[in-house]
Structures are given as C-alpha cells and as structure tokens.
Amino acid sequence: MKKVKITILKTTFQEDLANEYGVEGLSTCPLMKEGEVYYADYAKPDGFCDEAWKAIYQYVFALAHGANDIWYYSDWIKTPGVAIVSCNDGLRPVIMKLEATYIESEAEG
Template sequence: MKKVKITILKTTFQEDLAKEFGVEGLTTCPLMKEGEVYYADYARPDGFCDEAWKAIYQYVFALAHGVQEIWYYSDWIKTPGVAIVSCNDGLRPVIMKLEATDIESKDD
C-alpha cells in the first residue's frame, strides 16, 4: 500500500445557501486551509476533518491500493492516479486533490 497526497485546493462558501440556511456569522471551513497537504492510506491523517475524511475515504483507499485507471468511465478526471473531490458540507465545501504516490505506507 502507498501513501496518497491530499492537497486542499479551495475552501468555498455558498453565500446564497448560507444566507438562507446557515447560522449567523458562518464563513468558510475553519478546519482546512488552502494549500495544506496531508498524506494518508487507510487512516485519517492527524488534524484532518472527520467529515471530510468520510467523504473522500473511498478514493484514498483506491489510490493507496494502486488504482490508476481514469475514474468513472473516463468522463471525470483526465489524469490517472488523481481525483478531485470535496467534503460533504453543502454550505462551505472544501475541494481537494488526491494523488497516488510512490511513498510506501508503514505500520504505525
């Protein structure tokens, strides 16, 4: 099993939805910052949002185990070994890039 590089690409904010449904003062995700990098395999990286991990785990697991073919019948990502995913927060989703690496995973 290999490590997967997780890069936080964007922290977004759906202003119209937040105005209608969000609590007063809601802003972009306070847990993740653009440019942050994490490495993962089967376990959530330290400091990584639990809810974001639940949303991306299956992609990390697949990449960590060597899946290289293009996802979902070639109609999504053009680069093998890469997935662009987001957390499931509908008001302030965080967009992440997952990349397969050659870094061997080690037992903790």
C-alpha cells in the first residue's frame, strides 16, 4: 500500500446559500487552509477534518491500493492516479487534489 498526497486546493464559500441557511458570521472552513498537504493511506491524517475525511476516504483508499486508471468512464479526471474531490459542506466546500505516490505505507504498531 502507498501513501496518497492530499493537497488543499481551494477553500470556497457559497455566500448566497450561507446568507439564506448559515449562521451569522459563517465564513470559509476554519479547519483547512489552501496549500496544506497531508499524506494518508487507510487512516485519516492527524489534523484533517473528520467530515472531509468521510467524503474522500474511498478515493484515498483506492489510490493507496493502486487504482491508477482513469476514474469512472474517462469522463472526469484526465490524469491517472489523480482525483479532484471536495468535502460535503455545501456552504463552504473545500476542494482537494488526491495523488497516488510511490511512498510506502508503514504499519503502525
């Protein structure tokens, strides 16, 4: 199993939806910052948002286990070993790039 590099590409804010549904003072995600990099395999990296992890872990798991083909029906990402994903926060979604690496995972213990 290999490590997967997770890069935070964008922290976004859906102002129109936040104005209608969000609490007063809501802004972009306070947990994730553009440019941050994490490495993961089967486990959530330290400091990584729990909700974001739930939204992306299946892609991380697939890449960590060698899924290197073009995703789905070649109608999404053009680069093998890469996925562009987001967390499930509809008001302030965070966009992430997942990349397969050659870095071997080490068993914890």
